[in-house]
Amino acid sequence: MFNKKYITLAAVLFAVPAFSADVQITGTVQSKCSIFTDIQGVYGSPLPNTLSTAPEDGGVDPVFRIDVAKAGYYIAKVTTPTEFTSSPALTDSVTWTGSVSISEVSDAGMSAYETSKVEYETTTEYDLAIAGTTWFKASSKAEYGVDKSLPAGSYRSAVTVECVAK
Amino acid sequence: MLKYFAMLLFPLSCAAHEQTPTYPELKYSYVEGLSFTTINVFNRRDDVKYFAIQVFDEEWKKIDFGGVSRVVFIDYLDKKDIDIYIKDQDRGRIKYVCTKSKLLKEDVKFQAVSSRICSKIK
Numbered sequence: 001m002f003n004k005k006y007i008t009l010a011a012v013l014f015a016v017p018a019f020s021a022d023v024q025i026t027g028t029v030q031s032k033c034s035i036f037t038d039i040q041g042v043y044g045s046p047l048p049n050t051l052s053t054a055p056e057d058g059g060v061d062p063v064f065r066i067d068v069a070k071a072g073y074y075i076a077k078v079t080t081p082t083e084f085t086s087s088p089a090l091t092d093s094v095t096w097t098g099s100v101s102i103s104e105v106s107d108a109g110m111s112a113y114e115t116s117k118v119e120y121e122t123t124t125e126y127d128l129a130i131a132g133t134t135w136f137k138a139s140s141k142a143e144y145g146v147d148k149s150l151p152a153g154s155y156r157s158a159v160t161v162e163c164v165a166k
Numbered sequence: 167m168l169k170y171f172a173m174l175l176f177p178l179s180c181a182a183h184e185q186t187p188t189y190p191e192l193k194y195s196y197v198e199g200l201s202f203t204t205i206n207v208f209n210r211r212d213d214v215k216y217f218a219i220q221v222f223d224e225e226w227k228k229i230d231f232g233g234v235s236r237v238v239f240i241d242y243l244d245k246k247d248i249d250i251y252i253k254d255q256d257r258g259r260i261k262y263v264c265t266k267s268k269l270l271k272e273d274v275k276f277q278a279v280s281s282r283i284c285s286k287i288k
Contacts, residue, residue: 029186029187030184030186031184031185031186031208031283032186032188033184033185033188033283034182034183034184034210035182035183035279035281035283036181036182037181037182037211037213037279037281040278040279041278041279062278062279064279064281067182073188074188085269085271085278086271156271156278157278158269158278158279158280159278159279159280160266160279160280160281160282161279161280161281161282162264162281162282162283162284163281163282163283163284164262164264164283164284164286165188165189165262165284165285165286166286
């Protein structure tokens, strides 16, 4: 009787507690295509009627990059400017030219993007078939009227970069 | 290799615009005759605070939609869920839901980069 009581007491005192815990699984769905702006462009003015982002014209080409986490899901579209977002009042037409090229890649296979790109009007399309990072460089040139000087002031425009799901 | 190392060292030095999901789903709304979908936009562009919502069909023609606003304010490093409502009759037409960064005139110092991300309705 005495033993039974002590055995029960010992069992209560030294019982190993049983813990149960839920092991959580958490996850976050992140964007599979991200557009990063690395370098803002700057217009140089090599001639009185010309603005250009080309380094030889005193400008800076805008550089941006697109990160693709999963291959084959997105198309990149880059459109060079066809108008100023802000400028002094202009009385004549502006002729726009622009181009887009790949400046750096994180995967050697992405070098094929340049040969398979599709160009129409002022837009260049790239099929982002490989996961990783691609750096793009856009150049823009604006020529004003015929033998006319651009009015003094600041000129701004925008390159549009798109990630479109396939 | 060096490039990846640089990316690891300076992950916050760039500005990005992100949108999920890649393929949003159209659901029927509790309001009769309306369907809706939700997209999430993450603003990592310190030069942008406003994003325009755009809805297109397969031919990239605009489709009318409803929501809190056509242009939404998303602060730097902030995320926002955006509900987009369309008429049930447009359910078969809607193909792309896009957000486009809107730059304030005074914020554009040089030649800016405007970003647009489009999710596809499947």
